[in-house]
Amino acid sequence: xxxxxxxxxxxxxxxxxxxxxxxxxxxRFAEQFDPQPFHLDDAAAAxxxxxGLVASGWHTCSAMMGLLVRxxxxxxxxxxxxxxxxxxxxxxxxxGDTIRMRNKIVAKRVMESKPDRGIVSxxxxxxxxxxxxxxxxxxxxxxxxxxxxxxxx
Amino acid sequence: xxxxxxxxxxxxxxxxxxxxxxxxxxxRFAEQFDPQPFHLDDAAAAxxxxxGLVASGWHTCSAMMGLLVRxxxxxxxxxxxxxxxxxxxxxxxxxGDTIRMRNKIVAKRVMESKPDRGIVSxxxxxxxxxxxxxxxxxxxxxxxxxxxxxxxx
Numbered sequence: 577x578x579x580x581x582x583x584x585x586x587x588x589x590x591x592x593x594x595x596x597x598x599x600x601x602x603x604r605f606a607e608q609f610d611p612q613p614f615h616l617d618d619a620a621a622a623x624x625x626x627x628g629l630v631a632s633g634w635h636t637c638s639a640m641m642g643l644l645v646r647x648x649x650x651x652x653x654x655x656x657x658x659x660x661x662x663x664x665x666x667x668x669x670x671x672g673d674t675i676r677m678r679n680k681i682v683a684k685r686v687m688e689s690k691p692d693r694g695i696v697s698x699x700x701x702x703x704x705x706x707x708x709x710x711x712x713x714x715x716x717x718x719x720x721x722x723x724x725x726x727x728x729x
Numbered sequence: 730x731x732x733x734x735x736x737x738x739x740x741x742x743x744x745x746x747x748x749x750x751x752x753x754x755x756x757r758f759a760e761q762f763d764p765q766p767f768h769l770d771d772a773a774a775a776x777x778x779x780x781g782l783v784a785s786g787w788h789t790c791s792a793m794m795g796l797l798v799r800x801x802x803x804x805x806x807x808x809x810x811x812x813x814x815x816x817x818x819x820x821x822x823x824x825g826d827t828i829r830m831r832n833k834i835v836a837k838r839v840m841e842s843k844p845d846r847g848i849v850s851x852x853x854x855x856x857x858x859x860x861x862x863x864x865x866x867x868x869x870x871x872x873x874x875x876x877x878x879x880x881x882x
Contacts, residue, residue, distance in 0.1 A: 609791035611798055612807060625808045625871075633810060634791045638762035641787050645764055654765060655778050657786060660816035665809075718778075 579652040580722035581694040584681050592647040594676035595639045597631050597669055605635040630668040636711055637663065640677045640702055648679060653720030655693060661714040667704070674705045682714075692724040732805040733875035734847040737834050745800040747829035748792045750784050750822055758788040783821040789864050790816060793830045793855055801832060806873030808846060814867040820857070827858045835867075845877040 606615035610632035613620035621629040669675060683697035695716055702711035721727050759768035763785035766773035774782040822828060836850035848869055855864035874880050 605791075609795045611795070612802060612809075614809070630809075632791075632794075633812075634787070634794050638758075638785075638787045638791065641785075642762045642764070649765060656765075656767070656783075657818060659786075659818050660813065662815070663813035665812050 579648070579719075581653065581684070581686070581696065581719040582722050582727070584684055584696050584719065586681055586684060589678050589680045590648055592677050592679050593643045594674050595643055596674040597635075597639070597671065599629065599671045602629060602631045602635065602671060605638075606632050610634055626668050628668075629671050631670075631673075633663070633665040633711075636665070636669050636675070636702070637713060640675070640700055640711065640713070643677050644679060644700070649717075653693075653722070655718040655720055657715060657717050658695070659716060661697070661716065662712070663714075664712040665710070666712060667708055667710045669704070669710055673710075675702050675710060677702045686721070686727055687718075691721075691727065693718050693720050694727075730804075732801070732872075734806065734837070734839070734849065734872040735875050735880070737837055737849050737872065739834055739836060742831050742833045743801055745830050745832050746796045747827050748796055749827045750788075750792070750824065752782065752824045755782060755784045755788065755824060758791075759785050763787055779821050781821075782824055784823075784826075786816070786818040786864075789818070789822050789828070789855070790866060793828070793853055793864065793866070796830050797832060797853070802870075806846075806875070808871040808873055810868060810870050811848070812869060814850070814869065815865070816867075817865040818863070819865060820861055820863045822857070822863055826863075828855050828863060830855045839874070839880055840871075844874075844880065846871050846873050847880075 614624040614626045615632045678701045680699045682699050686694040698715050700713040704710050767777040767779045768785045771782055831854045833852045835852050839847040851868050853866040857863050
């Protein structure tokens with residue numbers, strides 16, 4: 577059944593899968609969107625504060641979004657997002673790291689201007705294979721209501 | 730000359746260039762990282778709240794990061810970022826839109842724990858060809874000092 581605004585309860589946590597960062601994907605993303613030496617080149621990265629090649633933070637966020645869409649939003653009433661309230665790149669993501677993502681619902685409200693949809697605030701908790709948090713994202717999404725008339729009653 | 734922490738003054742605004750979002754790039758990014766119908770398919774997008782194909786917000790941010798790196802950070806003492814304080818996807822970015830980005834320096838401080846580097850807070854103001862703001866990003870970056878001894882004096 578398609579997930580609608582009404583199905584999202586504050587406190588729910590949904591595991592949306594995991595993603596392994598291969599070297600060639602880290603480098604390919606960086607070449608296009610974030611060509612800093614520590615995302616591109618092993619020798620330069622070894623000499624950087626990261627002491628080795630690390631994924632762009634925008635790559636990490638984008639890959640986690642991919643998990644969320646494929647494993648949760650794909651069959652939902654998702655209508656996009658007004659923005660992100662916070663991103664914390666807590667620890668570097670390195671070649672071969674496998675990052676798993678849990679999406680927690682932390683707040684929700686029906687929109688006053690458009691009462692057929694609501695804004696849902698979530699927190700993405702992203703953890704590596706050593707159980708270390710590498711990334712926290714506080715996000716907002718807009719979701720259609722299954723039954724707007726009921727919500728207004 | 731390489732841009733270091735000392736060169737960044739609060740109130741400075743740097744134009745870092747512009748990027749045009751081609752249809753094939755919008756779709757390719759979405760297929761990999763954000764396969765929601767309104768980023769992938771014209772007919773589905775026309776029926777969505779966006780009324781047409783729009784770039785993933787993660788694509789917009791990543792493309793703006795590419796401008797920033799190529800036209801500003803490339804010759805700097807950039808040492809990565811602890812995170813983002815806010816992203817606001819104010820208006821959709823559509824096929825053929827040209828988005829220009831201005832990076833404003835809004836705050837800076839030397840790190841107490843590592844006095845050879847500082848944290849610089851910036852605001853990315855991203856505007857389309859109709860002079861409409863489409864994206865605001867409040868970001869933090871870490872930059873090496875040119876002369877840490879001088880800064881501590």
